[in-house]
Amino acid sequence: MSISSSASNKKNLAKVANQEGAINNTPVTLSERSITGFALIRIFVGYLWFQQLFWKLPPTFAGLYGYIVRESQHAIIPGYGALLQHTFLAGCASTTAPTGCTLFVPLAACVWSAELLVALSLMFGVFTRFGAILSSILALQLYIGLAYTEWIWTYGMLVLLGLGLVAIPAGRRLGIDQWLEPHLRQSASNSRVARILHWFV
Amino acid sequence: MAVIRRGLLTGLFAGLVLAMLDVVVDGVPGNGLQEVLRWFGITVADAGLARLAGFVLVIALGGIFGILFGLILNSMNAQAVSINRAIPLGLLLGFAWWLLLAQMLCNVVHHVSPFSFNFTGILLTLPLNLVFGVVLGTAYYQMQTRTR
Numbered sequence: 001m002s003i004s005s006s007a008s009n010k011k012n013l014a015k016v017a018n019q020e021g022a023i024n025n026t027p028v029t030l031s032e033r034s035i036t037g038f039a040l041i042r043i044f045v046g047y048l049w050f051q052q053l054f055w056k057l058p059p060t061f062a063g064l065y066g067y068i069v070r071e072s073q074h075a076i077i078p079g080y081g082a083l084l085q086h087t088f089l090a091g092c093a094s095t096t097a098p099t100g101c102t103l104f105v106p107l108a109a110c111v112w113s114a115e116l117l118v119a120l121s122l123m124f125g126v127f128t129r130f131g132a133i134l135s136s137i138l139a140l141q142l143y144i145g146l147a148y149t150e151w152i153w154t155y156g157m158l159v160l161l162g163l164g165l166v167a168i169p170a171g172r173r174l175g176i177d178q179w180l181e182p183h184l185r186q187s188a189s190n191s192r193v194a195r196i197l198h199w200f201v
Numbered sequence: 202m203a204v205i206r207r208g209l210l211t212g213l214f215a216g217l218v219l220a221m222l223d224v225v226v227d228g229v230p231g232n233g234l235q236e237v238l239r240w241f242g243i244t245v246a247d248a249g250l251a252r253l254a255g256f257v258l259v260i261a262l263g264g265i266f267g268i269l270f271g272l273i274l275n276s277m278n279a280q281a282v283s284i285n286r287a288i289p290l291g292l293l294l295g296f297a298w299w300l301l302l303a304q305m306l307c308n309v310v311h312h313v314s315p316f317s318f319n320f321t322g323i324l325l326t327l328p329l330n331l332v333f334g335v336v337l338g339t340a341y342y343q344m345q346t347r348t349r
Binding site: 044057 | 221222225227325332336340342347
């Protein structure tokens with residue numbers, strides 16, 4: 001009797017655990033309002049990156065120079081400062097202006113273009129996850145170089161914002177990804193490129 | 202009529218997004234909103250009040266462009282628009298806003314040739330108006346889908 005009772009209890013416990021597991025593992029579906037909210041956050045984060053293009057405009061990108069110098073002096077990872085010294089700051093004669101630098105302009109152009117790409121991707125919601133990954137990498141680089149020179153969370157928050165937008169397909173509302181997604185989903189079964197691109201929307 | 206009403210509502214929403222983006226400008230928060238008032242020859246002495254009036258005006262302009270969006274769809278007899286059409290049409294209206302108001306009218310007000318363009322000016326204003334267009338088109342499509 002006791003054995004039978006114990007077996008029955010075990011069965012009941014297993015049943016309850018299964019039910020709880022089923023409830024806890026129910027896929028989370030974002031409501032229309034939530035995803036629209038995330039889309040608005042995406043637009044504003046994109047605009048944040050967009051505005052930072054204007055103090056380091058081409059062709060000189062001069063505004064960026066002081067920050068690169070600061071990064072080379074205060075980086076939190078050993079060797080990162082030296083890396084900047086031998087790339088961005090190679091041949092530079094001054095700490096205030098990019099005179100004599102050999103690689104500063106081409107590398108600064110790459111940074112500026114990457115930030116433009118992030119801004120356009122997030123503002124327009126086109127390949128949003130790609131833009132969000134790129135923004136996280138750029139923000140992480142800023143964190144490594146500048147975290148000790150400002151409030152330590154400033155660039156940390158920027159990294160987290162980027163990662164948040166990697167996790168959620170925020171471009172599928174109020175963005176061009178809403179148009180791209182069904183097309184790429186359809187082509188994904190036949191094309192590997194489409195499958196990869198589909199992950200970015 | 203439902204198409205035009207939907208256009209108005211989504212235009213107001215897209216205008217609100219644009220107005221909010223104009224508020225969070227690095228270094229000069231909300232100053233772009235005062236500029237919008239100047240396009241129409243309106244000057245308000247109090248800067249705070251001018252920003253508020255500009256904020257409302259941008260939303261109202263969004264509503265007007267939203268009505269235009271609805272009127273264009275109505276003229277095409279498109280009671281139900283696909284996303285393939287909604288986004289390009291929104292972008293076209295966003296571009297029209299930029300060209301007619303942010304560039305030509307703004308230049309005329311500042312006594313410059315209406316066709317005077319510069320790289321920084323274009324980079325500063327055009328993407329925002331195109332974002333307005335994308336939001337207008339996608340929000341319209343979303344609202345239409347929900348209604349149906």
